[in-house]
Amino acid sequence: MADQLSPDEKFNLITRNLQEVLGEEKVKQVLQERELRVYWGTATTGKPHVAYFVPMSKIADFLKAGCEVTVLFADLHAYLDNMKAPWELLELRVKYYEQVIKAMLESIGVPLDKLKFVKGTNFQLSRLWMRST
DSSP, X not given: OGGGOOHHHHXXXXXXXXXXXXXXXXXXXXXXXSOOEEEEEEOOSSOOOGGGHHHHHHHHXXXXXXOEEEEEEOHHHHHHHHSOXXXXXXXXXXXXXXXXXXXXXXXXXXXXXXXXXXXXXXXXXXXHHHXXX
């Protein structure tokens, strides 16, 4: 779908239903040259719920417009939130969140080829350091 859209059509899709867009001209300029790279983060503190469809609807617009979307699972933040969830549970939550997000997007016909997932602990503090404190 995104291959068939003009930069203006992509911009309209990317910005629809937003109350405010900062740097509109810069976004338009980038869309003339390449696809946008988008990031969205969420802490894996509990179960995803119906309210996740709000950001998913916008992520769907980004993916349909051809944007490269990275979802960051803030597992370290989830751990620090209450320090009650063991790392093993947080690892399972990350896998669960990924499956739920993919299923939500697939259920509304969104292409997932430009969607990727990363964990905060992949580039933040190491678990070895966390155990030694």
